[in-house]
Amino acid sequence: MTTTRLAVRILDKRALTASVFSFTLGAIDEAGADVALPAFDVGAHITVATPGGASRSYSLNNDPADRFRYVIAVRRAPDGRGGSASLVDDTAVGDTLFISEPRNTFPLHAASRYLLIAAGIGITPIRAMLRSILAVGISDVHLVYLTRSVEETAFYDELTDPALAEFVTVYHRAEHNGVPFDFWPLVADPGESAADRRIFCCGPEALQDEIRALTMHWRPSAVHFEDFNGVSAFGELTSPFTAVWHPSGQRIAVSTQETLLDALRRENIEVPSSCESGTCGTCRIRLIAGAALHRDVVLDADEREHYLMPCVSRADAASVDAGTADARSTGERAGDAPTGEAAGHASGAEAAGDASGAEAAGDASAAGANELIVGPLDAQER
Amino acid sequence: MARITHLFRYPIKGLSAQPVSRVSLRQGGGFPGDRMFALARPDGLYSETRFVPLPKRQYFMLMKDERLAGLTTHLDVDTLDLTVRVRGNIVLEANLGTPAGILQLRRFYARVLDLPSDALPVFAQQPGYNFSDSAKASRQLMNSLSFINLASVRDLEQRIGRPVDPLRFRANVYLDGLEPWEERRWFGGEFSAGSVQFRGLEETTRCAATEVDPLTARRDIPLPRLLVEHYGDDVLGFFAEILADGELHIGDEVTVAAQPSVGDALRVGGAPRVGTAPRVGDALAEASDIPFPVVR
Numbered sequence: 001m002t003t004t005r006l007a008v009r010i011l012d013k014r015a016l017t018a019s020v021f022s023f024t025l026g027a028i029d030e031a032g033a034d035v036a037l038p039a040f041d042v043g044a045h046i047t048v049a050t051p052g053g054a055s056r057s058y059s060l061n062n063d064p065a066d067r068f069r070y071v072i073a074v075r076r077a078p079d080g081r082g083g084s085a086s087l088v089d090d091t092a093v094g095d096t097l098f099i100s101e102p103r104n105t106f107p108l109h110a111a112s113r114y115l116l117i118a119a120g121i122g123i124t125p126i127r128a129m130l131r132s133i134l135a136v137g138i139s140d141v142h143l144v145y146l147t148r149s150v151e152e153t154a155f156y157d158e159l160t161d162p163a164l165a166e167f168v169t170v171y172h173r174a175e176h177n178g179v180p181f182d183f184w185p186l187v188a189d190p191g192e193s194a195a196d197r198r199i200f201c202c203g204p205e206a207l208q209d210e211i212r213a214l215t216m217h218w219r220p221s222a223v224h225f226e227d228f229n230g231v232s233a234f235g236e237l238t239s240p241f242t243a244v245w246h247p248s249g250q251r252i253a254v255s256t257q258e259t260l261l262d263a264l265r266r267e268n269i270e271v272p273s274s275c276e277s278g279t280c281g282t283c284r285i286r287l288i289a290g291a292a293l294h295r296d297v298v299l300d301a302d303e304r305e306h307y308l309m310p311c312v313s314r315a316d317a318a319s320v321d322a323g324t325a326d327a328r329s330t331g332e333r334a335g336d337a338p339t340g341e342a343a344g345h346a347s348g349a350e351a352a353g354d355a356s357g358a359e360a361a362g363d364a365s366a367a368g369a370n371e372l373i374v375g376p377l378d379a380q381e382r
Numbered sequence: 383m384a385r386i387t388h389l390f391r392y393p394i395k396g397l398s399a400q401p402v403s404r405v406s407l408r409q410g411g412g413f414p415g416d417r418m419f420a421l422a423r424p425d426g427l428y429s430e431t432r433f434v435p436l437p438k439r440q441y442f443m444l445m446k447d448e449r450l451a452g453l454t455t456h457l458d459v460d461t462l463d464l465t466v467r468v469r470g471n472i473v474l475e476a477n478l479g480t481p482a483g484i485l486q487l488r489r490f491y492a493r494v495l496d497l498p499s500d501a502l503p504v505f506a507q508q509p510g511y512n513f514s515d516s517a518k519a520s521r522q523l524m525n526s527l528s529f530i531n532l533a534s535v536r537d538l539e540q541r542i543g544r545p546v547d548p549l550r551f552r553a554n555v556y557l558d559g560l561e562p563w564e565e566r567r568w569f570g571g572e573f574s575a576g577s578v579q580f581r582g583l584e585e586t587t588r589c590a591a592t593e594v595d596p597l598t599a600r601r602d603i604p605l606p607r608l609l610v611e612h613y614g615d616d617v618l619g620f621f622a623e624i625l626a627d628g629e630l631h632i633g634d635e636v637t638v639a640a641q642p643s644v645g646d647a648l649r650v651g652g653a654p655r656v657g658t659a660p661r662v663g664d665a666l667a668e669a670s671d672i673p674f675p676v677v678r
């Protein structure tokens with residue numbers, strides 16, 4: 001699990017709506033003086049150990065220039081269970097909470113023009129982004145904020161302030177006879193480049209799917225989601241790892257976005273392939289050391305001791321830190337996103353972080369934590 | 383009763399399926415206008431002037447680049463006017479018969495594929511060549527049509543418990559009215575569809591391109607793996623060559639002329655129906671009953 005070792009005090013706790021609560025957290029020394037907190041950038045989140053035991057991740061929405069405060073907004077899940085409810089129901093100002101250091105999987109990248117899109121509690125990182133963008137003098141920015149009703153709109157007064165009117169559209173679907181907001185006029189222009197125009201979107205999976213579908217003509221690196229980073233499309237956890245190519249000893253970092261096969265090719269190591277789905281057997285390489293997560297359907301158990309199909313198989317991050325299982329099943333992002341998205345986000349971030357930071361466990365022999373030593377087939381094995 | 387339910391061409395490799403209602407075929411030729419163009423990787427081996435058949439990963443295609451499925455493209459194969467849409471909104475119009483139009487296309491896909499700012503995909507066209515995955519294997523396979531039995535797709539859906547859009551398999555000809563998997567018994571023989579005589583060449587082993595949902599452009603079902611788990615191999619569909627000229631229409635009857643002896647290779651499917659060539663009775667009446675969505 002993410003280590004939540006930083007002790008902070010709840011300095012303020014207030015309702016933003018009937019179900020959304022703002023928490024101001026700070027560290028106080030014995031003399032009662034403020035202690036500086038680890039720095040963060042806009043888009044960062046912290047993981048909080050809730051009184052009920054579960055860990056939850058929340059975006060920081062205050063000004064990163066404030067070195068003494070973390071402000072989060074927590075949406076209490078309506079069914080009254082889970083970590084968010086525990087955080088809202090079982091805490092009071094003055095209580096101590098244990099949190100992780102800030103981590104940023106949704107950083108604000110530079111651009112000349114921005115489109116910001118938020119739904120529900122997804123406003124928390126986006127609100128911080130809007131302020132930060134306006135603060136550097138960029139005026140070509142538009143925030144679309146979707147909520148159910150005025151009453152359920154966190155930061156309603158702030159974001160409907162006339163001074164922000166030219167930058168912000170707050171849209172309550174209920175007030176438009178259920179007609180969804182038409183994003184097309186705002187996304188039709190994909191910009192010249194990512195440096196020209198970017199989109200940041202935080203909200204439920206359905207909204208992310210909609211925005212992704214509407215921006216297929218954009219440069220994908222200019223469209224940012226607080227998303228599934230680290231979870232493969234097939235619902236399995238994908239973590240970065242290091243491959244060591246045995247003949248040369250070259251160390252190759254394999255990101256969550258690529259397969260081991262891709263990474264080897266990137267380094268000009270030629271491995272033949274055909275199906276790239278773990279079924280044809282073409283891409284077989286030798287597995288010399290390390291705990292592998294075999295995802296193919298061609299190797300039998302004995303073969304898996306010595307071989308690996310790099311088009312689908314990776315290092316087994318779970319063998320490095322089996323403790324992520326809890327975060328995987330119960331992780332929650334900022335409170336109100338649908339379960340799938342929320343669990344995906346939190347688990348991805350946490351597993352990736354843990355995998356790189358954890359001690360090696362199990363018998364990886366010569367391979368380090370989250371590392372695979374691989375090599376080509378011998379001539380007679382081909 | 384077997385009949386043709388859909389006909390598709392894919393004029394640009396990896397881009398949208400284009401339904402057609404009928405097509406004229408020539409002996410030894412492929413599906414007209416199919417995979418006539420491709421987008422080759424800018425740092426790859428494709429050479430306009432010294433062309434050799436290349437592995438599919440030298441081109442942008444769905445096995446690697448699922449985002450391609452997110453755009454709806456239509457190429458008029460006669461005028462070469464291309465239209466690209468996002469949710470019905472036009473985002474590119476270009477004529478691929480002109481250098482300016484080709485440049486527009488390359489710039490557009492450089493953006494969609496997130497290539498580095500100085501890189502453009504290479505517009506690949508080679509007279510007499512098409513860029514189907516099987517083109518590299520042989521001229522005969524390049525000039526074949528790909529077939530899918532929809533009953534086999536439905537059987538797969540049932541086994542894996544989720545819908546499978548038949549367009550994941552990007553075939554030219556979709557058949558229905560057959561038993562699930564019966565094509566695996568007779569694909570190696572001769573059969574006719576409409577007025578065209580075919581001979582089966584080879585079964586289609588599926589790759590990771592089929593993992594991509596053609597509507598959402600997300601890689602969501604590990605189909606090759608599920609095929610192996612449920613049926614023992616990664617086959618779905620087959621290629622067949624044209625033995626004599628003719629026309630294909632949606633609704634045409636499919637008749638298996640000579641059934642080879644029941645194949646040893648057969649691992650799935652119902653009882654063999656040797657000697658009972660499928661016949662179409664009132665198929666044409668049902669021909670409009672298109673069982674899967676084809677247009678966004």
Ligand code: FES
Pocket residue numbers: 272273274275276277278279280281282283284296298309310311312
């Ligand atoms: S390429 Fe087919 S198993 Fe890896």
